[in-house]
Amino acid sequence: MGRIEKTVAAVIGIILLTLIAILILQSVSPDTSESIHSVSVLVNDLNEYTRLGMDKAALDYNLDVHYISDFGHDPVQQMNLIQREITNGVSAIVLEPADAVYIAEKLEDAHVSLPIVTIGDPVIADAKITHVSPDNAALGRMLAARILAEAASTPYTILIEADSDPHVLERCAGMLAAFAEAGKTAECRFVENEASSVAMQLARRPQSVVVTLDEALLPALCEGGRSYDRLYAVGYTGEIRTYLESGYIRALAVYSTFDEGYLSLKAAETAIQSTAPQPDITLNGLLVDGESMYALPQELILFPIAK
Amino acid sequence: MEKKPFEKATRLSSLITRSGIRYTVYITFTAIAVFAVALTGIILYLRFSTQLDSTLLNESQMLVEQVNQSLSAHLRNTIRLSNSVTYNVVKNQDISQSDIASQLQLLYNTHSDYAESIVLFSDEGEMLSTAPPATRKKDVDVTKAVWFRRALGEAENLHFSTPYVQNLFVDSQNKYTWIVSLSCAAEITRDKSTQQGVLLVDIKYSSIAELFDNITLPNEGYVYLIDAEGNIIYHPQHQLIASGILNENNIAAAQLRDGSHTMTFNGASQSVIVRSVGYTGWRIIGVVPQRGLTLDSQQNVLFVIMIFCLFFELVIIINGYLSSKLTDPIKKLELSVQEVEQGTSADVYVGGSYEIEHLGRSISRMVRQLRRLTDDIVEEHEQKQKSERNALQAQINPHFLYNTLDIIIWMIEKKQPEEAVRIVSALAKFFRLSLSGSKNIITVQDELEQVRNYLLIQEMRYKNKFTYHIDAEPETLQLSVIKLVLQPIVENSIYHGMEFMDGDGEITITARLENGDLYLVVQVNGLGMPPETVEALLVQPAKAHVNTKGSGIGLWNVNERVKLYFGGAYGLRIQSEPDEGTAVTLHLPAIPFGEMEDK
Numbered sequence: 076m077g078r079i080e081k082t083v084a085a086v087i088g089i090i091l092l093t094l095i096a097i098l099i100l101q102s103v104s105p106d107t108s109e110s111i112h113s114v115s116v117l118v119n120d121l122n123e124y125t126r127l128g129m130d131k132a133a134l135d136y137n138l139d140v141h142y143i144s145d146f147g148h149d150p151v152q153q154m155n156l157i158q159r160e161i162t163n164g165v166s167a168i169v170l171e172p173a174d175a176v177y178i179a180e181k182l183e184d185a186h187v188s189l190p191i192v193t194i195g196d197p198v199i200a201d202a203k204i205t206h207v208s209p210d211n212a213a214l215g216r217m218l219a220a221r222i223l224a225e226a227a228s229t230p231y232t233i234l235i236e237a238d239s240d241p242h243v244l245e246r247c248a249g250m251l252a253a254f255a256e257a258g259k260t261a262e263c264r265f266v267e268n269e270a271s272s273v274a275m276q277l278a279r280r281p282q283s284v285v286v287t288l289d290e291a292l293l294p295a296l297c298e299g300g301r302s303y304d305r306l307y308a309v310g311y312t313g314e315i316r317t318y319l320e321s322g323y324i325r326a327l328a329v330y331s332t333f334d335e336g337y338l339s340l341k342a343a344e345t346a347i348q349s350t351a352p353q354p355d356i357t358l359n360g361l362l363v364d365g366e367s368m369y370a371l372p373q374e375l376i377l378f379p380i381a382k
Numbered sequence: 383m384e385k386k387p388f389e390k391a392t393r394l395s396s397l398i399t400r401s402g403i404r405y406t407v408y409i410t411f412t413a414i415a416v417f418a419v420a421l422t423g424i425i426l427y428l429r430f431s432t433q434l435d436s437t438l439l440n441e442s443q444m445l446v447e448q449v450n451q452s453l454s455a456h457l458r459n460t461i462r463l464s465n466s467v468t469y470n471v472v473k474n475q476d477i478s479q480s481d482i483a484s485q486l487q488l489l490y491n492t493h494s495d496y497a498e499s500i501v502l503f504s505d506e507g508e509m510l511s512t513a514p515p516a517t518r519k520k521d522v523d524v525t526k527a528v529w530f531r532r533a534l535g536e537a538e539n540l541h542f543s544t545p546y547v548q549n550l551f552v553d554s555q556n557k558y559t560w561i562v563s564l565s566c567a568a569e570i571t572r573d574k575s576t577q578q579g580v581l582l583v584d585i586k587y588s589s590i591a592e593l594f595d596n597i598t599l600p601n602e603g604y605v606y607l608i609d610a611e612g613n614i615i616y617h618p619q620h621q622l623i624a625s626g627i628l629n630e631n632n633i634a635a636a637q638l639r640d641g642s643h644t645m646t647f648n649g650a651s652q653s654v655i656v657r658s659v660g661y662t663g664w665r666i667i668g669v670v671p672q673r674g675l676t677l678d679s680q681q682n683v684l685f686v687i688m689i690f691c692l693f694f695e696l697v698i699i700i701n702g703y704l705s706s707k708l709t710d711p712i713k714k715l716e717l718s719v720q721e722v723e724q725g726t727s728a729d730v731y732v733g734g735s736y737e738i739e740h741l742g743r744s745i746s747r748m749v750r751q752l753r754r755l756t757d758d759i760v761e762e763h764e765q766k767q768k769s770e771r772n773a774l775q776a777q778i779n780p781h782f783l784y785n786t787l788d789i790i791i792w793m794i795e796k797k798q799p800e801e802a803v804r805i806v807s808a809l810a811k812f813f814r815l816s817l818s819g820s821k822n823i824i825t826v827q828d829e830l831e832q833v834r835n836y837l838l839i840q841e842m843r844y845k846n847k848f849t850y851h852i853d854a855e856p857e858t859l860q861l862s863v864i865k866l867v868l869q870p871i872v873e874n875s876i877y878h879g880m881e882f883m884d885g886d887g888e889i890t891i892t893a894r895l896e897n898g899d900l901y902l903v904v905q906v907n908g909l910g911m912p913p914e915t916v917e918a919l920l921v922q923p924a925k926a927h928v929n930t931k932g933s934g935i936g937l938w939n940v941n942e943r944v945k946l947y948f949g950g951a952y953g954l955r956i957q958s959e960p961d962e963g964t965a966v967t968l969h970l971p972a973i974p975f976g977e978m979e980d981k
Contacts, residue, residue: 080408084698087691094688101681131621313556320549321521334625359626369549375624378547378558380587 128336215249870936
């Protein structure tokens with residue numbers, strides 16, 4: 076063979092050997108694209124439909140999901156659990172921060188590099204974080220518009236849990252802004268999440284339109300006796316289905332918690348596969364009342380079909 | 383700009399032409415092999431892709447057909463249940479007097495694996511009986527429900543609904559159930575009066591979903607169920623489609639007839655299999671992405687590249703071997719021909735394949751013939767040269783003889799017999815040396831002796847008008863010299879140098895070695911010669927117009943003979959000054975006598 080032929084043969088031979096080496100390495104090393112990624116979900120009181128969405132995503136994206144909810148609302152314990160999960164080698168973490176500011180600080184201190192997806196309150200930190208949530212201010216505005224349309228001249232009382240999370244306050248801000256634009260005012264009251272506390276507040280305000288922006292307060296409100304004129308709320312749980320059907324609750328601003336769960340795990344999976352930061356995901360909001368709750372698309376939001 | 387492709391093609395053609403047969407063969411073979419394999423690969427890929435798609439489509443059609451049969455069987459069971467209630471329980475029985483609830487319960491128990499509830503309504507929406515027992519919600523008005531209105535509106539038909547959450551009964555556990563309803567008109571007898579009622583059989587949605595859940599079509603295909611309008615009844619991603627996270631081509635699919643179709647959705651081509659479900663107007667849609675043979679993983683891509691590289695490597699090695707096998711003999715032949723061209727005695731290469739060997743033999747024969755012809759030409763040339771030399775030498779003898787005989791005649795006429803005897807004696811010695819065998823090369827000593835005899839003759843002829851001296855270095859005496867080279871010089875010296883001289887002439891002949899060469903110098907005083915005469919002496923007589931006694935042939939003759947024997951570097955040099963004299967130097971190589979071939 077001539078010199079050029081030898082050179083070409085040598086180059087091709089080197090490429091060939093390199094490819095064989097790569098293929099051998101790939102065959103002996105674990106395939107990350109096909110492997111099952113482990114994701115830990117640290118959410119206290121996980122919504123059943125959010126869980127449903129997460130289970131569906133786990134199935135679709137071949138994820139091994141660990142649900143951890145034994146930290147109460149203690150951010151320190153939640154952070155310890157996060158570090159434990161990182162040490163255990165999880166590929167991503169989905170969390171609803173017990174205290175977004177505290178968790179953000181600790182994540183930065185720990186220089187966490189694995190993907191983190193948050194639901195509920197956003198965690199603003201210099202880490203690979205994707206936030207999945209509805210536009211909370213828009214939910215507040217949406218509900219305010221409905222209230223203004225149905226009860227324009229009635230006093231409004233907004234009940235908020237004393238230690239509400241920032242996303243609840245966002246809803247409140249959106250609602251107050253909508254009221255202000257309509258020339259209305261609303262009274263905000265902080266209550267304990269107990270039927271007696273709620274009932275005491277309601278007793279002081281008969282004939283008032285009552286609004287709660289935190290679904291956690293809804294059972295207490297419904298149990299507190301029907302001393303209010305109209306009840307509006309943000310969020311939905313299976314427990315309040317009867318109250319919505321019966322008209323106890325006039326309208327709800329809801330978003331798909333199924334989608335929240337599904338998209339949070341999907342975002343985690345995407346972040347695992349990619350080095351680039353993933354954009355935040357905003358969930359659509361919708362108004363539901365007793366009449367529309369069994370019609371599409373509200374029916375599928377309130378009663379996810381993926382069982 | 384338009385010429386560029388043509389120029390490129392020309393350059394490429396020129397490059398191939400210049401690169402030689404080996405690389406032309408190599409590149410052509412490689413290109414053809416790669417092209418052939420690529421073409422074959424593409425054709426096979428397309429063929430197998432189509433075949434694979436076809437096979438997968440057939441497999442998918444079978445799966446869809448199986449689902450269709452399962453679903454039809456399931457729906458038939460539901461219809462049988464409905465018919466059993468309608469004809470065996472409700473019809474011809476007065477429900478106010480009969481215990482139809484227990485009969486409904488019995489049927490429900492039998493079919494509870496898929497039946498969620500069986501409810502009988504009056505035409506005013508009054509719930510007459512239900513199985514299993516349940517409390518109806520107060521606020522629910524069934525007369526507004528679609529299933530109720532359709533049952534009464536089209537009493538002769540059975541009506542299947544799309545899935546919905548059952549909201550008819552009080553559910554203390556806050557659980558919800560997705561159902562599909564079968565409603566139909568039922569003739570009810572109550573208090574002996576007959577009226578139209580509505581029978582509602584709620585089928586568990588999960589019982590339908592189960593038929594589809596485990597069905598997976600090839601290429602990550604899937605099966606879903608729609609009603610006649612395209613509303614989704616079952617879809618593995620129903621919830622995500624409802625949320626807008628995914629989308630489906632269900633509305634377009636509802637327009638398709640039963641069979642297999644190819645559709646493009648979200649930029650991807652897919653096979654869509656449509657089967658209508660009996661009794662319902664529903665349609666089962668099977669979707670199989672048309673991927674053919676895809677390289678969807680990095681490992682597969684690397685594997686294909688590796689195979690291609692392996693093939694390419696083999697092509698390079700095999701082509702290298704083949705082109706070497708083919709062209710190396712040609713190259714060897716070319717090199718051997720080049721050597722032959724350079725005049726060496728190398729043999730022409732004969733080998734390789736039959737054609738090349740044949741060519742080599744032909745060239746070899748041709749070279750041998752050429753060499754033979756060349757040898758003949760050289761020999762002929764040498765013969766010619768020898769003939770020329772002999773002819774030149776032959777010019778001397780008559781010339782000298784004429785002159786000498788002139789002298790002898792003159793002496794005899796002058797009555798000088800003693801001088802004549804001396805001359806004849808000298809002439810005899812001269813000719814003895816001149817005609818000694820066929821030798822043309824003699825020693826310097828013999829040549830000087832020859833000249834001495836000649837000078838003796840001439841001295842007598844010119845009556846001692848000149849004297850002569852011969853002075854030779856001893857080491858020159860046994861060197862080789864061409865016979866009769868000094869005599870013509872001396873002769874010309876006498877004729878041209880002294881014939882018209884007033885005083886005594888003097889001829890000096892010396893032989894010396896200088897710088898390894900032999901120099902024989904004939905020096906004569908006398909008239910000398912102008913330069914043009916000197917120049918004319920060494921010009922070929924036919925071209926020269928020197929008309930002198932003794933002619934100029936002698937010197938030209940000597941000069942030509944020396945050059946013919948020893949080459950152009952040697953020969954005569956004449957130095958002459960008018961009224962001063964002339965010196966003729968004969969430059970020869972110093973070759974000992976006997977070492978030189980006598981041609």
